[in-house]
Amino acid sequence: MTLVAEKKREHRPPAGVPARASRHPLRAEFRRGFAPWAGLALLLTLAVALAASSAQWQGGWAETRERLHTTAQLLGVPLALAAGCWQGGRERRRRTEELMATAVRGGLARFLAAALPVVCWVVAGYAVAAALAMLATGLYATGDRPDLVAPVTDAVALASGALAGHALGRLLPWRLTAPLLAVAGYVVLGVVAYDSRGPLRHLSPIGYASDTDVPVWWQPPAMTVWTGGLAAAVVLAYAARRRFTALLPLAAATAAGALLVQTGEGLWHTNPAAGRQVCDTSTTPQICVNGRYEELLPQVTDALSGLTGRLDGVQNLPVRFTDLPGEPGPDEAHLPMITPLGWSVVRGRLTDPQQFAWEAGQALYGRIECDEAVGPRVAAVDDAVVHYLAPSPAERRFDELAAEGDAAARAELRDRLDARARLKAMGDEERRAWLSEYFASAGTCDPSEVPAL
């Protein structure tokens, strides 16, 4: 029985056909050896780096693009260089250089057969990391849209790094070439990204990382030609039968690089979505949220509902809370900061609506630019207004500290508590009139113009 069963499991190829004839030789190159491990290492590296800081990018498409791009370039390119370099030294390590040299295929075909598996696995590792990052943001996105061009540019840069590393690995027969190349790549990219102010920084694949700026439409193709052209030139110069063909990609890369350097700061412009805002005009003041986070408007309106409800009917207020880059207009107040993500907004949710409302109340009056302190009376009035509109979550703690402090601190606390009580005790009409008078003096530094309480 056993013999019969074993016979059935045996797979016999058709007569006259050698076993496994249908399998392409590259199949083994792709499935075995170092290449899958290189892809896995890149995926894990990017995943760990992205996951640890997920609160700072998840939910914002621009933040996701910027973080994914920076991480892929800063960590991925050195790793791709080193992985390619390691693979490039494979024939030397297993002492098959002479055997491979006798193959029928030309040098370029042999080079690509050994290099492409690492290139493809590295790109695959990056693609999985990018897909996971985009999925993570897609679940919590509150506006804007994903950028699918930047990942393609990153993938080309990673593939170029792996190809160039492969050529270097064949050229430099030293077992430390790969790790030192990785460290050198990391240092060079890091220095160019964070310390360089010269025009050459536009040649770095990291470029200018920003949440609010986006590149002009031709910057990604130009960067692709720059990085891909350099790698193609290195490969052709090393492995092609007609080495002068390397001049063609080198010329293309040089032209793209010159274009990037010459354009300089003009490569970047403000994200159109960041230049518009969506508003709820039913409240006083109106509430506007930047277009990049337009779906946050209901949450923000809800968080500020207590404050706007108490301001209903009050005069001399700013027309709206705005959320655009730059200073607000003369009749506007700045909405508390939504960005950078990870503080007041995490994964599409306001982390502390009470704190957000308090910050919005603070934005309605401004004596920060006064040359001198406005004095304890005005400070007590300001405190009473903020307490009435939207008290700070830390207010009780500060009051307790003042109560435990010296005589001056306790006296100031008494004044503040009295002012809060007087404002609360007013009738609705009286309070609206008083608040209207107060907000007429909201920006003054002259204590005599601030109404008494």
Add this chain to the structure above:
Amino acid sequence: MTTSGLLLYARSRTLPRTVAALAATAALAVWAAHGLDAYLDPSRRVPVVALAPLAASALIGASLYSASDELDRTAVRPWWRRRLVHLLALTALAAALLPWAVLGHTSSFGPPAMIRNTLGCVGLTAASAVLLGARLSWLPVFAYVSAVYVAAAGVDGGSVPAWAWLMQPAGERGAWLVALVAFAAGTVLYLLRGARAEGTRD
């Protein structure tokens, strides 16, 4: 005979070249740290404090490779003493040279932090050499260090010293504990098993 045996061992592990490369790494670290202007803000030294031990550990890890591994394993004498001396001597050399790049600021990112990171990185590399082979021992450590370097920026929390020990100031006890455990575990693993046999495989 013993002396010549040790000399042969040192040459077979390319130790002279490794020592020269460690000295060059330390010189490069001194040069790089000098350009960081970290007099007022010691945290500007973090790139050097993280990357120099990484490079040194890659050098030490590569030196663990033996071109005649199968022959070595037939030897009568136990290998653990040579392995111990080999690893400790190179680690001590790296720990003695690299801190010269970051003198001062001992409680934050000065010599103690550099020594801690050197110990931790060498421990991880030794463990990688046992699992993957000496010549590829740099890969997991490079991936880990670079990922942590980016991930730890701006992240706070109770578990951060455990996984981002490289980026912690020298006064952080948890980071020291993790680095020392990594060094001890990697060393013991290497002493017991040696680097994974590679032969002529890829």
